[in-house]
Amino acid sequence: MEEIKSIDIAIIGAGVAGSSAALELCKLGFRDRFILFEREARVASTSRHCNHHGFGILEFKKPLKGLEYATELEIRLQKKGVNFKLKHSLTKIDGDILTFSTPNGEVQYRAKKILFAMGAREGTRASLELGGGRSPNIINTGALQRFTYIQKRRPFKKAIVIGSDIVAFSALMTAKKAGIEIVGMVEEQSEIKSFSLLKPAVELFKQIPIFTSAKDLIIHTEGKEVKSVEFKFGNENKNIECDGVIISGNFTPESSLLQQYFKEFNTQNRSLDIRQNFQAQNENIFLAGNVIRGALSAYKCYFEGQKVAREIAKLLDSKQSSKFIKIETNFKFDWLYPSLVDISAAKKSLCNIRFKEPTKGVLKAYLNGRMMLQKEIDAKAYSTVEVAWINIDVKEDDSLVLKLE
Numbered sequence: 001m002e003e004i005k006s007i008d009i010a011i012i013g014a015g016v017a018g019s020s021a022a023l024e025l026c027k028l029g030f031r032d033r034f035i036l037f038e039r040e041a042r043v044a045s046t047s048r049h050c051n052h053h054g055f056g057i058l059e060f061k062k063p064l065k066g067l068e069y070a071t072e073l074e075i076r077l078q079k080k081g082v083n084f085k086l087k088h089s090l091t092k093i094d095g096d097i098l099t100f101s102t103p104n105g106e107v108q109y110r111a112k113k114i115l116f117a118m119g120a121r122e123g124t125r126a127s128l129e130l131g132g133g134r135s136p137n138i139i140n141t142g143a144l145q146r147f148t149y150i151q152k153r154r155p156f157k158k159a160i161v162i163g164s165d166i167v168a169f170s171a172l173m174t175a176k177k178a179g180i181e182i183v184g185m186v187e188e189q190s191e192i193k194s195f196s197l198l199k200p201a202v203e204l205f206k207q208i209p210i211f212t213s214a215k216d217l218i219i220h221t222e223g224k225e226v227k228s229v230e231f232k233f234g235n236e237n238k239n240i241e242c243d244g245v246i247i248s249g250n251f252t253p254e255s256s257l258l259q260q261y262f263k264e265f266n267t268q269n270r271s272l273d274i275r276q277n278f279q280a281q282n283e284n285i286f287l288a289g290n291v292i293r294g295a296l297s298a299y300k301c302y303f304e305g306q307k308v309a310r311e312i313a314k315l316l317d318s319k320q321s322s323k324f325i326k327i328e329t330n331f332k333f334d335w336l337y338p339s340l341v342d343i344s345a346a347k348k349s350l351c352n353i354r355f356k357e358p359t360k361g362v363l364k365a366y367l368n369g370r371m372m373l374q375k376e377i378d379a380k381a382y383s384t385v386e387v388a389w390i391n392i393d394v395k396e397d398d399s400l401v402l403k404l405e
């Protein structure tokens with residue numbers, strides 16, 4: 001293996017968040033102090049495969065398809081002269097030494113600051129615990145995109161979408177492009193996991209029924225063919241004929257490497273804990289985009305990338321170290337971030353909590369056992385609740401506990 005090269009900043013993942021962080025670092029005059037690493041052959045591989053609208057308005061002030069959005073990012077990175085290394089897949093993290101697998105073998109870099117921006121991956125049928133038979137015609141949205149836009153092939157004619165987050169609605173657009181009839185969308189939760197207005201809009205304009213609170217889903221197959229999807233819908237037993245199933249969403253952060261190499265990995269959040277400025281417990285590590293918590297819209301990841309770049313630029317040459325405390329909870333959540341409160345910036349900070357189930361109650365925050373904030377919540381499943389720490393003053397060793405009562 002070649003000798004270890006030293007760099008100031010390593011950005012892992014040239015998706016939306018990583019690329020926007022790179023562009024912001026250029027704007028701040030740090031162009032020659034970082035390398036952007038990407039495992040695929042092109043940047044922005046996730047949005048590149050979304051050849052439908054839904055991107056770009058807030059970041060680039062123009063409506064773009066995913067592929068156009070990825071191209072826009074790529075052109076901007078090239079124009080700025082960003083040093084990006086494609087086909088570099090991070091495989092090992094040993095303190096500040098990063099090992100990448102490349103077509104020419106392994107290479108290693110030592111970085112002062114590391115930004116992880118590896119995105120999220122779609123859940124599998126196993127992670128959804130769906131019953132029934134097996135078939136190659138049970139696929140996720142990413143695979144549907146590959147069939148449609150890359151292989152230019154229609155995998156099936158008539159399908160059911162299981163799931164209802166933003167990516168499930170993206171599957172509807174891809175299916176239309178592929179000429180696949182969608183005969184229903186099925187969600188186990190009582191509400192769809194995306195913007196609530198999408199349900200009436202899709203039912204009215206696309207004539208696709210959306211079944212929420214669907215229970216006991218079974219995919220019926222014969223040999224390798226999908227025949228129908230059966231589920232309980234209220235008192236009815238629905239059995240909808242189809243020859244394909246698109247399993248969508250249920251995203252989880254692309255964080256298996258973080259889990260492998262960081263003992264402080266937070267299994268409930270399925271990622272590393274971060275502070276308000278996206279810095280992890282280890283001061284040299286930062287996170288941005290969907291690797292923090294699973295899938296959000298691209299524009300949110302883009303703006304996170306910019307913010308974290310400003311933080312890294314500020315802290316790169318600083319010797320100051322700052323302390324944090326970790327928020328403890330007595331309840332289950334899908335995600336909670338930032339889950340660390342940086343002491344130096346505790347006063348106006350926020351934390352976002354997403355529950356998997358509809359959740360009602362009073363959320364109370366206790367600082368060293370004394371209640372300092374309460375908030376009534378009535379949250380739909382998969383909606384985000386914000387907790388604002390107004391005028392909070394914390395010291396190292398303080399205990400900050402959030403309780404749902």
Ligand SMILES: Cc1cc2nc3c(=O)[nH]c(=O)nc-3n(C[C@H](O)[C@H](O)[C@H](O)COP(=O)(O)OP(=O)(O)OC[C@H]3O[C@@H](n4cnc5c(N)ncnc54)[C@H](O)[C@@H]3O)c2cc1C
Nearest residue numbers: 013015016017039046054089090118119170289290297298
């Ligand atoms: C099917 C689908 C449809 C979507 N539709 C929309 C939509 O219509 N509108 C919208 O706003 N958003 C949409 N999104 C969401 C949007 O694409 C994401 O929010 C955005 O891409 C997240 O940005 P990110 O930088 O966090 O992750 P990504 O853009 O996924 O980037 C992560 C990058 O890290 C790289 N990487 C991962 N591991 C490694 C490693 N070990 N080494 C090196 N590189 C690595 C990946 O190859 C990838 O390029 C959709 C997503 C999907 C999957």
